[in-house]
Amino acid sequence: MTLQINNPRPTSLADRLRKMHWLIITLLCALAAIGVLMHFSVTDGSWTGRPVDHATRFGIILVFVIGISLLDSRIWIALAYPLYVLALVLLIGVELIGVTRLGAQRWLELGPIGLQPSELMKIAIVLALARYYQNLDPRRTGQILPLLTPIVMIGVPTALVMHQPDLGTALLIAGSGFGLMFLAGLRWRYIIAAAAVALPSAIYAYFFVLQTYQRQRVVTFLDPDADPLGAGYHQLQSRIAIGSAGLFGQGYGEGPQSQLDFLPEKHTDFIFTMIVEEFGLFGAFLVVGLFVWLLTLVMRVSVQAKSLFARLAAGGVGITIALYVLINTSMVIGLVPVVGIPLPLLSFGGTAMLTIMAGVAIVLSIHLNRDASTSRSFVW
C-alpha cells in the first residue's frame, strides 16, 4: 500500500475555498437562475411554486456540492466500485420490485430528495470506469479482456435501465461509458471495426427493413413513457414555438405557445423551447454558450489533472453533461426523437440537477486537488 503525492494538497479550509473553481460555480448559478426566471415566466406573477422550489433545490444542492468538493478527492477513487455495485444492486432491486408492482416503483425515497438508481448509475459508471482504467496496465489496453470488461460494465446497467424502460437514461449511461472508453485510449481499430459493422447495419435496418410505422414503433417501444400524447405533438408545438421566435423572441412572459400551454412539458424537457420562444436566437446562444463554457472549463480541469483517474472522471462528467444538453436541445428542435431527457440545471425537477451537480462536485474536487497524482499502483 503505497501512496505517492507529488505536491501537498491545500490544507486550510480558507485556502481550499480560495482555490475553489468559482467560475464553474458562477456558471452553474447563472444557468439555474435562467431556469428560475423561465419558471417564473409561466406563473401568474407569483414566485411561490416552481420558481422558489427550483431556486431552493439548487441552493441546497450547491451547498452540498461545495461541501463535498472540499473533501479529500481520494474518496472518489475509494467510492468508485462500491457506488457502482450499489447502483447495480439497486437497479436489479428496482427491476424485481418493478416486476411485482407492474413497473410502478422506480424511485427510492432518500429523505426529501427522491433518487432513481439509474441516476446514481450515471455517476457511478463514470467513476467505476475511471477506476478500472486507473489500475489497468497501459500495455494491456489492446487485449481482449480489458476491452470486454468495460463493455460489460456499461452493458449490464444500460440493459437494466432500458428494460425499465427509460431510453433516455440508458442512452446517457451508454454514451458516457463509451465516451470514457474512448478517452481512456480505446484503439481506433476497435472503434472503426465496431462502427463499420454497427453503423451500416443500423442504417440499413432503419431505412430498408423497418416500415415508417415500425420506425416510430422502435422509438415508442423502447420508451413508451417519453411520448404518450402521440409522436408528433410535442415536437410540432416545439418547432412552431421556436420557428416563430425570431432573433430576440416574443419577449419575456409573452411566448404564446408557452404561456397558453400549447407547448407541453415546458417546465421540464421543453424548457429550452420556452427560452427560445421568449428570448429568440439570442436566448438560445446565451444558454448554449453558457453550457459550452461550462464544458470547456470541465474539460480543462480534466486535462490539467495529474492522475488518470482524475482525468477520466472529470472527462466522463463532461461527457455526461454534454450528452444531456446535446440530446435535450436536439430533441426539442426535432433533430432526434423525443427520448425524455431534461435540460440540466434549467428543467424543473431534482433528478437531473442532482446528477449533474454530483458530477460537478467530482470535477470541483479534482480541480482543488489538481496537483495530486495518485500512483497507478495505488490501492486503497
Add this chain to the structure above:
Amino acid sequence: MSGKRDLMNVFNRRVAVLGALGAAGFGSVIVRLGYLQVENTLNTLRGKTSYSDAVDENRFDLHVLPPPRGILYDRFGEVLANTSPNYRVMVVPEATQGRLEDVLRQVGALLNLPEDVIEARIRKAKRARRFDSMLVQEGLDWQQFSAVNVFLPELPGIKAEAGELRYYPYKSAFAHPIGYVQRPSQLEIDRSEISNPGAGIYLRNPDVRVGRSGLEARLEPSLQGVAGWRKVEVNATGRVVSETVGQSRKPVDGAGTILTLDGPLQRAAMERMGGESAAAVIMDIQSGEVLVLASAPGFDPNAFVNGIGSEEFKTLNENEYKPLFHKAVTGAYKPGSTFKIVTALAALQAGKDPAERHNCPGYYVYGGRPFHCWKKGGHGSVDMHGALKGSCNVYFFQAALRAGQDRIAAMARALGFGTAFDIDLPAVQAGIVPDQAWWESQHDDPFPSGMTLNTGIGQGDLLVSPLQLSVATARLASGMAIEPILVRETLGRSGTTAPRSLDVPKEHRDIVLAGMYAVCNEPGGTAISGGDLQLVRDPSSGRAVPLEQGPGFERVRMAGKTGTAQVRVISAAERVTGVKRNEDLRWGLRDHALFICVAPWDKPRYACAVVVEHGMAGSRVAAPMARDILRVALMDDPLGRTPTTLAQIQGKGRRA
C-alpha cells in the same frame, strides 16, 4: 513512466476529438435553430403557412355567434317555425383530468342515457380532438339540464350550455312545405372547409342547423342569416384567456318570412285527410297564393332537428303511405278524368261545337280495338256539357281525336301542366305532357293515333302533380296565367307581379266551368253527392255559413271535376270475366282518386285539388274531402281578410 506519458498524450488527443465532436453537435443545434427562423421568414414571404401563422392558429379561436334562424309565419302572422332553447352538455376530453370515461358515465347516469349510447359517446370522445369540446347530448329538458348543472363542480371537463334550436310548434301539419333542418353532415363540413375555412367553423357550431327539405332548404341563405364571430385568445385546453383581442362581427338575424299558407286551413286539411295517403292544395285563383299545401300522412319535423334515430327514420322511410314524400308538389299521378277539362278546351279551340252529341254505348272502337267508358252500358247521347257532367269517356275519345294530340298537349301546358313551378321548394314535379314529338323521343316507332284517346281521358303517359291540378283549375276559373307562390314576403322580396291573361276565350272556359258546375250540382253529375258544400250566404254579412243556419238563404255552390286514375292495366280477359272491383284489390293496386274544384260558384276565388292515393273513386273519396276542406275555407274566407306584413310583425315585437 513512458507508458503513462503515452497514455496522457492519447488522452489529450482524445479530449480534442471529443471537443470537436461536441462542437459539431452544438453547431448543428445552432444551425438548425437558425434554419427554422429562415424557414419561417421564407414561408411568410411566400404566403405559405409559417410557424408564426401556426402560433396564431393555436392562439386565436374564432368563436362563432350563430344568428337565430328566421321565423316562418303564415299569412296572418301565426308562427309556424321558430327557435326554442336547446339545453346541451359538452365535454372537453383534455379537461377531464384523466377521468374522461368516469365523467361521461356519471353524466350518462344523470341524463338517463342508455348504456350503448354512453359507450358510443366514450368511444367518440376518445377519438375526438382533446382540446375541442364535443357534444355529449342535446335537446335536454330543464330537469336534466339542471341535474347536470348541480353536479358540474364534480364533473371536470363537462360544460352545460343553452343554445337555440329550430322548433316546429305544429309538428306534422307543415312538415312538407316547410321541411326541416338538420345538423350539417361531416361531408358538408369538410366541403365547405375546403372552399372557405371560416365556414367549417360555423358549421361545426353545435347550434347550427341547415335546411334539409322544403322551404328550409330552399330559403337557407336568407333564413340562416349572417353568422357573427368574435376573435378570442384561448389556451391549449380551449379555455378563453382573453375576449378582447379586438375583431368581432355582430350576427345578422335570419330573415323572417311570411308564407301564403293559412295556418288553420292547412291544419284542417291535414286533419281531414287523416290517415289517407293524400295531397290537397288550395290556392287563390287571382294571385296564385297557395293557402293549403298539404300532404298526408305527415311526420314530426322536430324529430330531425336533433338527429332522428335510424329506427325511427326507417319506419318513416319504408311506410307504404310515404309520409316523408311531398306528394302535393313532388307527387306525379295520372290525372284521369280531371284532365277532360283540358281535352274539352282543346276540342273547343279546334272548333268543335259543344252542342254536337255523341252516342256512348259504353265503349268506342278505334283502330279495330274497343276503348271503354267507365260506365258499363254507356251514357247514351251526350253533348259536351253532359259529357263533362257524367265524365263520359266515349265523348272525350272523339273530342280528343278532334283536337289532336299536340293541341291537347299545348292546352295542358297553357294550364300549367308540364311545368315545374318555382315556389321556393325543392323537387317540384314537372310531370309529363306527351305530345307526338315527346312520344317519338321515347319510342322507336311513330306515334300511334290511338294514344290520343288515352290522353284525352287523362290516362296514358300523362303525369301531373296535385299542385299543377290546382293551378290548372285556378287558371281555368280566372282566365289568368297565374303562377303558384308560397312565400309572401321575405328578405328583399315582397308583392307579386300581375299575371298575364290566359290565351283561352272566355266562352270556352264558361262552357267547361258550366260542365264542372253540373258535376256537383245537376242530376247525373259524378259528384252530385260529394260536391254539395251545404253552405248558404248570410245576406247581412255576406259570409258563407252552414246550411242549417239559414235554410232559406242563397246556396253557396262549387264546380268540380272528378277523376279516377288506374294504377294497373286491365286486361281483355279481365274485361270478359268482369273487371275486379277496387275493394277486392289490395291497397297498392286500387285506383287513385282525384278531384279538382273551384268555389264559390258565383264569384270564384278558391281553387282546390285533392289526390287520394289508391282512394278508389274521385267521386266517392276525393270530392267529399275537397268539399270539406273548401267548406272551412269559404266559411273562414282568409282571402277576404288583409294578410299581415313583416313590418307589422316587427312593429308589434318592438312594442312588446
